[in-house]
Amino acid sequence: MLVLITYDVSTVSSAGQRRLRRVSKVCQNYGQRVQNSVFECVVDAAQFATLKLKLMDIIDPDQDSLRFYQLGNNYKNKVEHIGVKESLDLEGPLIL
Amino acid sequence: MLVLITYDVSTVSSAGQRRLRRVSKVCQNYGQRVQNSVFECVVDAAQFATLKLKLMDIIDPDQDSLRFYQLGNNYKNKVEHIGVKESLDLEGPLIL
Numbered sequence: 324m325l326v327l328i329t330y331d332v333s334t335v336s337s338a339g340q341r342r343l344r345r346v347s348k349v350c351q352n353y354g355q356r357v358q359n360s361v362f363e364c365v366v367d368a369a370q371f372a373t374l375k376l377k378l379m380d381i382i383d384p385d386q387d388s389l390r391f392y393q394l395g396n397n398y399k400n401k402v403e404h405i406g407v408k409e410s411l412d413l414e415g416p417l418i419l
Numbered sequence: 420m421l422v423l424i425t426y427d428v429s430t431v432s433s434a435g436q437r438r439l440r441r442v443s444k445v446c447q448n449y450g451q452r453v454q455n456s457v458f459e460c461v462v463d464a465a466q467f468a469t470l471k472l473k474l475m476d477i478i479d480p481d482q483d484s485l486r487f488y489q490l491g492n493n494y495k496n497k498v499e500h501i502g503v504k505e506s507l508d509l510e511g512p513l514i515l
Contacts, residue, residue, distance in 0.1 A: 327488055329425060331454035331503075358427035358484050360456070375499075384502040388454050392423055393497040394488060401489040405471075406480040407427075 325354075325398040326371055328362040328378070331388040338383075345381045346389075349374065357404075421450075421494040422467055424458040424474070427484040434479075441477045442485075445470065453500075 328350055334340045347356055353374055354364035366374060375391065382389050394401055424446055430436045443452055449470055450460035462470060471487065478485050490497055 327423065329454055329457045331457070357486060358425055358456075360454075361425045361427070361486065375501075379501060382502055387502045388504070389501040390453060390457065391499040391501075392488065392490060394490065403471075403487040405475055405485040405487075406478055406483045408484070 324366065324368075324371075324396050325394040325402075326364045326366055326374075327392040327394060328364060329390045329392075330360045330362070330378075330382070332360070332382070333386060339386070342381055342383065342387065346378060349377050349381065363402075420462065420464075420467075420492050421490040421498075422460045422462055422470070423488040423490060424460060425486045425488075426456045426458070426474075426478070428456070428478070429482060435482070438477055438479065438483065442474060445473050445477065459498075 328346075330343065330346050332339045332343050332346075334343055343360065347362070350356065350362035350364055353366050353370060354362060356362050364371075364374060371391075371393075378389060424442075426439065426442050428435045428439050428442075430439055439456070443458070446452065446458035446460055449462050449466060450458060452458050460467075460470060467487075467489075474485060
């Protein structure tokens with residue numbers, strides 16, 4: 324199934340930037356980054372559970388916000404895109 | 420149905436900040452902002468079409484990225500949240 328992961332972190336601090344990089348790395352093992360803080364991961368139920376645990380271990384729950392949206396298996400007609408395809412500067416200061 | 424809208428814009432420029440504020444205002448007529456650049460809107464098909472047109476009119480397709488995810492009507496058990504509930508500074512410089 325497709326799981327959409329959105330992650331809100333303050334990247335003003337280098338610790339925040341580091342957390343975003345780590346979240347991105349973990350998510351990219353399961354899918355792709357579609358916006359600076361939006362990841363689409365294709366996982367089964369067990370992988371989803373593992374992925375959640377990994378991400379919960381990275382983020383700071385007092386500062387960051389992490390959301391998961393399950394889009395099921397027939398997700399292709401549920402997703403639409405407008406505008407530029409990728410973030411311009413994914414590994415930069417990540418100001419968006 | 421629930422439509423998730425994610426919006427990637429460079430807010431380094433004041434024009435980008437202005438576009439994000441305008442996107443936020445439009446989306447908040449249909450739902451709520453759940454992260455700095457993530458909006459959850461509850462709409463029917465006609466409202467969704469109108470909303471899309473309004474947003475396409477605001478964004479700069481050469482610089483910004485806008486994505487729509489349709490989560491259907493039974494969305495409550497498809498959404499999970501971890502961490503802080505709202506962005507700390509929604510109307511500030513919107514660096515995330």
